[in-house]
Amino acid sequence: MKTLQNIDIRLTDALERQLLQEAIEAQQEYALDHAIKHLFQKVAGFFKAPEGRVNHTVSAAH
Helix, strand or coil, X not given: CXXXXXXXXXXXXXXXXXXXXXXXXXXXXXXXHHHHHHHHHHHHHHHCCCHHXXXXXXXXXX
């Protein structure tokens, strides 16, 4: 009976390690997705000037 319990514990430990590894990978994927989204927002913001700044620049040029 002890052998069966040891096998159960090993399976439980292996499952716990697998679940922990999957959780770590999911967290890393989320962080990477978030970083990429933030980068695209910065790039989009660089190419899209706010209306107020464009009008101010045009009126200052006159």
